Structures are given as C-alpha cells and as structure tokens.
Amino acid sequence: MVFVTGATGILGRVVALELLKRGKTVRASKRPTSNLDDVKHSYQFYTENPDEFFNKIEWIDVDFDDIHALQDALKGVDEVYHCAAKVGFNPKDDKEIYHTNIKGTENLLFACEGSEVKKFLHVSSIAVLDLFNEKGELDESSDFNPKDEHSAYALSKHLSEMEVWRASAEGLNTVIVNPGMIVGSGNWGNSSGDIFPTFEKNSFTFSGGTSYADVRDVAKICIELMEKNMFAERFIIISENKKYADLGKQIRKALGLKEAKILSDFQLNVGVWANTLFGWLIPVLRMATRTNVKAISSLNIVSNQKVKDRLNYQFIPLEETVDFHLKNYINDKKLKK
Template sequence: MVLVTGATGILGRVVALELLKRGKKVRAAKRSGSNLQEVRDSYRFYTEDPDAVFNAIEWVEVDFDDLTSLQNALENVDEVYHCAAKVGFNPKDEKEMYHTNTKGTTNILYACEQSSVKKFLYISTVAVLDNFNEQGELDEDSDFNSKEEHSAYAISKHMAEMEVWRASAEGLNAAIINPGMIIGSGGWSQSSGQIFSVFENNRFTFPGGSAYVDVRDVAEIAAELMDKNIFGERFIAVSGMKTYEEIGKAIRKKLGLKEPVVLKKSQLGIGRVFNVLLGWLIPPLRMVTKSNIAAVTSFNTISGRKIEDRLNFRFIPVNESLEFHLNNYINDKKS
C-alpha cells in the first residue's frame, strides 16, 4: 500500500494514477473540503476510463495537525509520496505556507517513524536552489543560500527539505524531487494549474522566466526513483527553460488573444514603492514585494541532466506539454 498526500492537487492526482498503472494499491489523502468530483472529472484527460481510476483509489481524510489521523492514514503503508503543499506568493498566505509545507512535513515524518513506512519521496521545488555551478547553471549541488532573497514559499519548502534530510540521516529511505513549474490538466484554479487562466485574463507579464516540466514526467520520475530504491539524493525535474513572454505568447495565441505586454523591472520597482505607501489600502499592491520582483525578473538556467542520465529519461518538450494541457483547458471550458 502507498499513500499519496496532496492527491487532489494538480500533481498528486497524476502520481496516484501513475502508481495505479504500476499495480500498486493507492491510498490518497484529502482535506475535508476537497472537491473529489473535480479530481474524478480530470482523469478523463489522462485515461480512457476515469471512473475506474478514481474508484480504484482509497480516499482518506487526513488532518496533518492530528497525529492519530496521520497514523491511521499510514496504517499498512510501505511508501509515501508527499505532494501536499501550499503554493503562493501573496504575503497573506505566508503563515499558511509555513504551517502546511514545513509543519505538515514535520508531522508526517514523525508519524512515519512509528509506522510501517519504508520509503519516502518528497516533492519540493527548484525555488530552493541557489549557487551556480561552473557552467552557470543551477543543479542538484546548488544549496539553499539564506543570504539570498527568497519568497516565503521557497523558505518553507527549504525548511521542509531539512526535515526530510534529518529523517533520512536517522534511517528513513528518502529522496527529494525539485520540479520546475508544473504544467498539468485539471485543478485550473490551484497553484500552477492557474497558468492558463492567468495568461488568459491578464495581458501583462514579466521580464524573467522559469523552468517547466510536465506533470506526467514528475509522476513517472517519482515512481521510478522509489521502484529503483534510489534514496539520499535530490533530483531536479525540468524539461526546459522559457521566458514568461514566450509562455504568454503561446497561450494567448492559442486562445486568440493579443500578445502579452512585458512589464519592465523599473515599472515593478515603482509598484513596490506604491506597495509601501498604499499597500494597506489596495490589497493587490501587497504582491509587489522585493522577493516577488526578484522571482519574476530572474531567468536562471536549471539542469535536468542528472535525472536524464540516471534513469535514461527523456522529458516531454515544453511546447508539446503546453499544447496538450492547453487543449484540455480549452475543451474543459467548452464542456
């Protein structure tokens, strides 16, 4: 039996599907208010028999603040795929991010110590990576640098990683995947699932860029690492790099919209001044923080070669991934 946390999220649901394909018994953690019907519906994007997939999963309600709840969810579980996370860049979400990402990970690792769990896979983010290699790239040796400017999200995920490595040092077979921005279908209003609606509803974008990866690739990598018993290491999962302008152009062209307008870094700096002066009065201005500006104006090269070499893995190209999931988004809006 395996447990997938965050199974109603854009990634967790596909991890559950991948594990079912490999013949594993899957237990999936959900919150009390989770929309399971939306998850059931989204499986039609990935399989010809979505109802069969959904019904094969054992859904359990889990409270990450309740040790008994976690222990019950872990009963007879051998492997944990910890995908649950709070993603956000709004200062008002900082407390929830630390609670969900850091405290939640700490709690489930503690529960694992008193359970039958033998393997633990944690989904982190490339946002925790600092320090470039000799080729000017970020790779698996790019340790977090506390002196750099980071979002609360990145800090909370780094702290969660520290808990995973602590558990690993104490004997738990654990590994970490650091994906780029995940492109997937369903959950259109959740975390990176908003990529299509954001570019549809907003013409403005930013001068930086990001690493991207298809949700199906991350799920396959997670299952492969666990099946091959590869532990004590981190693995970056990125298919390629794209500027926000490139992504915006591709999405808006497909949707029949005008090309995006790129905001200059100087314009964002002015926005930060207005945040200081008027952020208390105009909530959207509170998003224009120093760490957020740094995030949306940077464009770092991130290497995915380690996972390609270790697993002989070939990522789905970013353009192909965008085409597949954007078509799903468009068709879903029509239905």
C-alpha cells in the same frame, strides 16, 4: 499500500493514477472541502478508464496537525509520496505556507516512525536552489543560501527538506524531487493549475522566466526513483527553461488573444513603491514585493542532466506539453458554457 498526500492537487492526482496503472493499492489524503469531481474529471485526459482508476483510490480526510490521524492513515502503508503543500507568493499567505509546508512535513515524518513505511518521497521545488555551478546553472549541488532574500514559499520548502534529510539520517529511505513549475490538466485557477487562466486574463507579462515540467513527466520520474531505490539524493525535474513572454505568446495565440506586453523594470519598481505606501489599504499591491519582482525579472538556467542520465529519461518537449494541457483547458471552458 502507497499513501499519497495532496492527491487532489495537480501533481498528487497524477502520481496516484500512475501508481494505480502499475498495479499499486493507493490511499490518498484530501481535505473535507476537496473537489473530487475535478480529480475524477481530469483523469479522462490521462487514461481511457478514468472512472475505473478513480474508484480504486481509498480517499481519507487527514488533519496534518493530528499525529494520531496521520498514524492511522499510515496503517498498512509501506511507501509515501508527499505531494501536499501550500503554494503562494502573497504575504498574507505566509503563516499558512510555513505551517502547512514545514509542520505538515514534520508531523508526517514523525508519524512514519514506528510504522511500516520503508520509502518516502518528498516533493520540494527548484525555489530552494541558489548557488550556481561552474557552468552558471542551478543543479542538484546548488545549496540554499540563507543570506539571500527568499519568498516564504522557498524558505518553507527549504526547511521542509531539512526535516526530510533529518529523517534520512535516522534511517528512513528518502528521496527529494525539485520540480519546476508543473504544467497539468485540471485544478484550473489553483496553484500550478493557474497558468492558463493567468495568461488568458492578463494582457501583460514579465521579462524573466522559469523552468517548467509536464505533470506526466514529474509523476513518472517520482515513481521510477522510488522503484529504483535512489535514496538519500535530490533530483531536479524540469523539461525546459523558458521566458514568460515566449510561453505566453504560445498560450495567448491558441486562445485567439493579442500578444502580452512585457512590464518594464521601472513599472515593477513603481509597484514595489506603491506597495510600501498603500499595500495596507490595497491588498493586490502586497504581491509587489522586492523578492517577487526579482523572481519574475530573471531567468535562471536549471539543469535536468542528472535525472536524464540516471534514469535515461526523455522529457516531453514544453511546446507539446502546453499544446496538450491547453487543449484540455479550452475543452473544459466549452463544457462550462
């Protein structure tokens, strides 16, 4: 049996589905307030038999602060895909981000001790990559630099990785994947699922960019890495590096909207200044931190060469990814009218 954490999230739900397609038995964690209808609905975008696959999942409520509950969840489990995480860049979420991402991972790994779990995959992020290689790119050798200023999310992912490496040193077969921003269907408005609503609602964008990956690619690569026993390593999973403005142009055009304007460095720095003075009074200003402004004003080139070479993998082009998932978003909007 395979245990998938964060199975209601944009990635975890597709990992669970791909495992089911391969004949695996899946147990999946959720919160008591999780929207399983959204998960079930999104499966129609990935398979012709959404109900059949969804009904095969054994859903369980898991409190990651409860070691005994985690140990019960792992009974009969030999593989774990740890997709659960709190993603956010608002300082008000920092405490929850640290607790969920670090303590949750630590407790899950502790529960694995003495269990039947033989394989453990941890979903991290490219946010932990700092040091550039000789080509000026970020790759799997790009270590985290503690001297740099990081978001709470990036720091939490780094410290979560440290827990996984510790477990690896103690004998657990582990692999870490570092996806870019994951583009998928469903979970609209939450985490990576916010990409289309954000570009739709905002007529402005930023000068920088980031690295993207189709959720279908990320899920398949995760499973292939586990099946091929590629342990004690990390693998970056991204298809392309892209500027926000270029991606926003494609999305807003398809939505019949005008091209978004790029906010200047001056405007962003005014936001940081306003946050310093009025952030305590106006919550939205708290997002304008120096760390966040730096992140949205730069585009680091991230390499996906390792996973392409090791798995002989061909990524879905980003333009095709956006077309596919944006159509799903538009169709879902029509259904709600």
